[in-house]
Amino acid sequence: MIDPAILRTDPDRLRESQRRRGESVELIDELVAADVAKRDAQQRFDELRNEQKNLGKQIGPLQGALKKAADDESRVAAQAELDALMATAQDLAERVKAAEAEAAEAGARVDTLWLQVSNLVNLESPVGGEADFVVVAEAGTPRDFGAEGFAPRDHVELGELLGAIDITRGAKVSGSRFFYLTGPGAMLEFALLNLAMQQAAAHGLVPVITPALVLPSAMEGTGFLGQAAENVYRIESDDMYLVGTSEVPLAGFHADEIIDAADLPLRYAGWSSCFRREAGSYGKDTRGIIRVHQFDKVEMFVFCRPEDAEAEHARLLSWEREFVDALELPYRVIDVATGDLGSSAARKFDIEAWIPTQDTYREITSTSNTTEFQARRLRIRMRDEKGTRPLATLNGTLCAMPRVIVAILENHQQADGSVVVPVALRPFMGGLEVITPT
């Protein structure tokens, strides 16, 4: 959610943001009208309620006076006054009830509309759709397999040769887009997890193992029940959701809290399984483990002052690059265009690793500055010398297992199908230098 004050002071800013995202501009007009209606209704209720309270204050003492009345005459007079008061009060009570219902309804309408408004985009973000990203950095050089004299195998083939990935059995047991990591594949994931957590801890992030099943409030608070809802698994029997990223439980960690600004930034590295329905991606990446329904991921998450958010975003990106650098993978960094940000992000950078057999770069990490958007929805605030106000949240992938494993296998393969283990991972694989076909 965005600062509601902007709706009154500068609604054009909201319209411009919606326009850049390719989302409804009319929504803002509806919201402006609904907001006025809500305040009117609220004010009517406030006034009536005030009247009712004042009236109520007279009834108590009057009843006392009635009991203590010295003679019949004064008793009758007091009784008459009380009856009149009660009649007014009863009438007022009905009007208060009606006004309250109206105010609640108007408020609910505003809330519903606000939930449909995506975060204000950063004006630096390139405007456009998925293809309109800007490349902001490149690192490493893709290998020239032609010059090396062999055609690279794709990760599916390598995974089979090495006994590292079993997609056939994944499909047998769980259906399409599921897989087993076996032997060296599983060891590779554990090594990646350890390297990621070691790096995270070295930078002062607190390692966290999160729940993967969350309540609707956590899902909604992080903005995943909007456009992204079709990609979320819902557990019907218990009204809960399987998270698509530990961003959700990490953001919710401090929900409803007010954090002393002196304790900021709070930085976490969360580990959880991630579940995605991948609705609407039929036919995309059907081969291999680039796009799967369940995978594990180490995710960084930060709570900080809004004024520090952009610097923090750059820091998260640099930590992501440090990790990918350590894995000796060629990659590029893109500044994601406004139409492809998702509802929560104001700005987003993706790291795309070179995938030799696809002859292209594919997303392996993503870091978003969600400014105060999620914090408002989750009621996470900070207290500093300026008072109590929402803080900023940011997230960034440190290591999404399947895609990183794909990149390692394909980029570090040798002519005989073996794969060289990146130096940084070797300590976590018992010193293993090369994974060889079984």
Next chain:
RNA sequence: GGAGGCAUCGCCUAGUCCGGUCUAUGGCGCCGCACUGCUAAUGCGGUUUGGGUUAAUCGCCCAUCGAGGGUUCAAAUCCCUCUGCCUCCGCCA
């Protein structure tokens, strides 16, 4: 899964039986001011959160006693539902 208890504005706490005097008590902590060589002590004032009104402040108004409903002219207080925590029993990685 069963039985019982608890939930008050940072922390502790009064109030709930018996509805109105609750504009929620007191202590601790914290902030400001005063006093004082300094510190300490003391005194005075302030200290939940959200919203409205205002150019803004002061002020005023509304909501908020775990959440949501209900009864009533009036609810922290009475009734119902839910959630969380604690104790005991059962079951179980």
